[in-house]
Amino acid sequence: MNKPMMCSTISHLLVQICKVHRNKGNQMLAAYNLHAGQEHFLAQVLCGGAMTMNELTENLDVTPATVTRMAERLEKNGFLTREKCCADQRVVRVKLTEKGTEAATEIIDTTWNKLEQQIVKNMSTEEKVLLRRLLMQVLENIEEEE
Amino acid sequence: MNKPMMCSTISHLLVQICKVHRNKGNQMLAAYNLHAGQEHFLAQVLCGGAMTMNELTENLDVTPATVTRMAERLEKNGFLTREKCCADQRVVRVKLTEKGTEAATEIIDTTWNKLEQQIVKNMSTEEKVLLRRLLMQVLENIEEEE
DNA sequence: ATATAATATTTAGCCGGCTAAATAAAATCT
DNA sequence: AGATTTTATTTAGCCGGCTAAATATTATAT
Numbered sequence: 001m002n003k004p005m006m007c008s009t010i011s012h013l014l015v016q017i018c019k020v021h022r023n024k025g026n027q028m029l030a031a032y033n034l035h036a037g038q039e040h041f042l043a044q045v046l047c048g049g050a051m052t053m054n055e056l057t058e059n060l061d062v063t064p065a066t067v068t069r070m071a072e073r074l075e076k077n078g079f080l081t082r083e084k085c086c087a088d089q090r091v092v093r094v095k096l097t098e099k100g101t102e103a104a105t106e107i108i109d110t111t112w113n114k115l116e117q118q119i120v121k122n123m124s125t126e127e128k129v130l131l132r133r134l135l136m137q138v139l140e141n142i143e144e145e146e
Numbered sequence: 147m148n149k150p151m152m153c154s155t156i157s158h159l160l161v162q163i164c165k166v167h168r169n170k171g172n173q174m175l176a177a178y179n180l181h182a183g184q185e186h187f188l189a190q191v192l193c194g195g196a197m198t199m200n201e202l203t204e205n206l207d208v209t210p211a212t213v214t215r216m217a218e219r220l221e222k223n224g225f226l227t228r229e230k231c232c233a234d235q236r237v238v239r240v241k242l243t244e245k246g247t248e249a250a251t252e253i254i255d256t257t258w259n260k261l262e263q264q265i266v267k268n269m270s271t272e273e274k275v276l277l278r279r280l281l282m283q284v285l286e287n288i289e290e291e292e
Numbered sequence: 293a294t295a296t297a298a299t300a301t302t303t304a305g306c307c308g309g310c311t312a313a314a315t316a317a318a319a320t321c322t
Numbered sequence: 323a324g325a326t327t328t329t330a331t332t333t334a335g336c337c338g339g340c341t342a343a344a345t346a347t348t349a350t351a352t
Contacts, residue, residue: 010265010266013281015167015168016168019162020285020289021157021288052301054301066302068301068303069302070338090347118288120156123283135157142163142167168339172307182307184307198330199332208309209311212308215332236316236317236329
């Protein structure tokens, strides 16, 4: 029986990192009653103002279905409101509430940066640059067709 | 209004990569009627023989609850069987069926390696080594307490 | 003007992942 | 031996992510 050492593959490392990263995010965001991923949603609306669902699916690189349900939950918890556009009755616009604006702003300034710094802790500037470059390359590689 | 460029953070890159990586995995595994993550489960049992739930949660770095449900589904689809241990009636042992063994073996040899190669496509040996080292460092950094 | 196609969202359902609480069986303490 | 604690799994419920199909509304073609 062959014992492939898949624990040492880059695939495995990436999956592992992503999982821990998400869990860390969840821990940090629990204080705001938010889950990892939702902070991204809020940040996007904070930057873009009243955005449409469509714009959100593009900017978040996520399925329309996912955006709909996230918006649903964030609205239910008072972070934002949804309303149909007058001009085109198909499109729905999302706006942050005060609570949403506060949360998003605070999270970007604290939680977000804290996590980002923890990731590259004790790396030299060169290493950081290199890491980013390599990761961007990885992203390109797996985004290609076939 | 400040516009934090969070799209260029390493956090964001990691999340993005992970998502695309998982989708790619799903596409590739669809042929076996499996989903990303399940192939890891099968591979683990293939290597370890009849494993207990507990061993699986440790080796897969996943919650007991997750293991239970994955095993449930994999059993339902005929990839493995579950049975209680004689000696200790608490522990449940998982075994691959023929179908499971075949699928796992094939996936490791093909899908798995293909994806792994695609990730580091057009990288020099040095870059690959460096990437792995940096990723391991990232993992260590975020795994630490506080 | 009416039928058809394109666009924007939603709905339903499946997955992996997590937490918290419930079970059940073995080990330990008194 | 009987009560208590520890260990192994399961159950219930919540999240983000996806696909496929359903709606509804606007744009286009005939």
